[in-house]
Amino acid sequence: xxxxxxxxxxxxxxxxxxxxxxxxxxxxxxxxxxxxxxxxxxxxxxxxxxxxxxxxxxxxxxxxxxxxxxxxxxxxxxxxxxxxxxxxxxxxxxxxxxxxxxxxxxxxxxxxxxxxxxxxxxxxxxxxxxxxxxxxxxxxxxxxxxxxxxxxxxxxxxxxxxxxxxxxxxxxxxxxxxxxxxxxxxxxxxxxxxxxxxxxxxxxxxxxxxxxxxxxxxxxxxxxxxxxxxxxxxxxxxxxxxxxxxxxxxxxxxxxxxx
Amino acid sequence: xxxxxxxxxxxxxxxxxxxxxxxxxxxxxxxxxxxxxxxxxxxxxxxxxxxxxxxxxxxxxxxxxxxxxxxxxxxxxxxxxxxxxxxxxxxxxxxxxxxxxxxxxxxxxxxxxxxxxxxxxxxxxxxxxxxxxxxxxxxxxxxxxxxxxxxxxxxxxxxxxxxxxxxxxxxxxxxx
Numbered sequence: 191x192x193x194x195x196x197x198x199x200x201x202x203x204x205x206x207x208x209x210x211x212x213x214x215x216x217x218x219x220x221x222x223x224x225x226x227x228x229x230x231x232x233x234x235x236x237x238x239x240x241x242x243x244x245x246x247x248x249x250x251x252x253x254x255x256x257x258x259x260x261x262x263x264x265x266x267x268x269x270x271x272x273x274x275x276x277x278x279x280x281x282x283x284x285x286x287x288x289x290x291x292x293x294x295x296x297x298x299x300x301x302x303x304x305x306x307x308x309x310x311x312x313x314x315x316x317x318x319x320x321x322x323x324x325x326x327x328x329x330x331x332x333x334x335x336x337x338x339x340x341x342x343x344x345x346x347x348x349x350x351x352x353x354x355x356x357x358x359x360x361x362x363x364x365x366x367x368x369x370x371x372x373x374x375x376x377x378x379x380x381x382x383x384x385x386x387x388x389x390x391x392x393x394x395x396x397x398x399x400x401x402x403x404x405x406x407x408x409x410x411x412x413x414x415x416x417x418x419x420x421x422x423x424x425x426x427x428x429x430x431x432x433x434x435x436x437x438x439x440x441x442x443x444x445x446x447x448x449x
Numbered sequence: 450x451x452x453x454x455x456x457x458x459x460x461x462x463x464x465x466x467x468x469x470x471x472x473x474x475x476x477x478x479x480x481x482x483x484x485x486x487x488x489x490x491x492x493x494x495x496x497x498x499x500x501x502x503x504x505x506x507x508x509x510x511x512x513x514x515x516x517x518x519x520x521x522x523x524x525x526x527x528x529x530x531x532x533x534x535x536x537x538x539x540x541x542x543x544x545x546x547x548x549x550x551x552x553x554x555x556x557x558x559x560x561x562x563x564x565x566x567x568x569x570x571x572x573x574x575x576x577x578x579x580x581x582x583x584x585x586x587x588x589x590x591x592x593x594x595x596x597x598x599x600x601x602x603x604x605x606x607x608x609x610x611x612x613x614x615x616x617x618x619x620x621x622x623x624x625x
Contacts, residue, residue, distance in 0.1 A: 198594070198598050199593075199594050201598075202594060202597055202598060202601075205601075206572060206573070206576075206579075208579065230605070233605050234601045234605065237573075237601065237604055237605060237608075238573040240550075240551075241558070241569070241570070241573050241574050242552050242574055244551055244555065244572065245467050245470065245555055245574050248463070248466055248467040248470050249463045249464070249466075251463075251466070253450055253462050253463065253466070254480055255465070256480065256484050257460055257462055257483055257484055257487060258461065259454075259455055259459050259487060259491075260455050260459075262487055262488065262491060263451055263454070263455070263491055266491060287472070287529070302473055356492070357488055357489060357492040358488075358492075359479060359492075447521065
């Protein structure tokens with residue numbers, strides 16, 4: 191017999207089948223001589239079998255569509271294949287060419303309102319003004335994220351979480367405070383490896399304080415707007431709606447989880 | 450790279466769902482967690498070292514996401530009653546007797562502290578080596594071993610102390 195004493199680790203190893211054959215034999219022999227411990231170890235073994243049996247059915251279930259890895263990878267790539275952002279931005283500029291004197295955005299000739307519709311319009315206008323800007327698209331860069339957060343919070347009057355879209359391939363460029371008809375709003379801008387830019391606008395809502403996510407579009411510029419607890423958000427970009435939607439979902443998820 | 454990732458990770462998805470289900474208990478919450486985990490894995494795949502074991506690597510991501518959610522849920526708890534449907538989620542056509550025993554087990558498991566439940570599940574159900582479990586949990590191996598012993602002891606005590614009567618406080622919280 192070995193002189194090495196039997197340890198709790200040995201007993202666990204016996205249950206989990208990690209002992210080499212020599213040690214296994216020694217521990218088994220020791221247990222034969224110590225029936226009270228042997229009873230406990232047998233119980234643990236039974237416990238292990240029950241646990242395995244309890245969760246075994248999960249393995250047999252078909253994997254849901256949302257967890258199809260190949261598809262997840264494909265969906266992540268698709269929009270980068272055809273980024274028509276330059277064209278789209280030009281289209282937006284044309285649409286906005288009415289200028290300050292006469293906002294008559296094509297397809298957006300809706301009466302001014304305070305709600306989500308107005309927010310969507312403001313987001314599109316901010317996108318048109320800042321997204322094509324090659325010199326100074328943002329006032330505060332992402333490297334000064336804390337400064338940006340403090341500034342937007344102060345001017346908007348409420349803390350606005352800055353979503354992180356890095357996992358989806360969009361880096362935070364930075365942001366600024368922008369004017370709207372309904373007071374200062376926080377603008378955050380993102381881009382991907384291809385230079386496709388996204389703009390998120392957030393401001394307090396006096397009406398439509400809680401609204402489900404709804405799409406809006408002007409030409410190639412797509413957006414999704416919603417409101418949660420009195421803060422309204424719109425995410426816009428020259429990105430296909432089926433690509434933008436998961437991004438907006440992610441933004442909303444992050445904001446809700448930080449709230 | 451993509452093919453390699455699909456080849457290595459896809460076969461692990463059923464096990465990831467199993468661990469997630471055991472922690473979150475509710476199917477939708479568990480699958481949502483796995484989806485998050487896979488998204489992160491896709492975006493971080495290039496950061497993974499070639500010699501890194503894919504299973505331990507992705508279980509680490511899943512485990513950390515789960516702990517974040519459970520902690521967050523604990524801060525603003527929305528309790529969901531543990532019902533028979535939740536248990537039925539897991540049991541196949543079990544006999545009544547087996548069903549009750551099964552529920553006892555899940556109730557007892559629910560009463561373990563997270564640090565013991567996770568070790569026990571990783572080692573017994575997922576059959577990770579002690580070294581891999583230590584990696585996933587970011588703990589020294591000795592701590593894994595002592596937690597494992599405590600988990601087994603406590604689970605046995607809970608199951609013998611509460612022979613199928615009251616339902617335990619559920620550890621499941623819905624995460625919206």
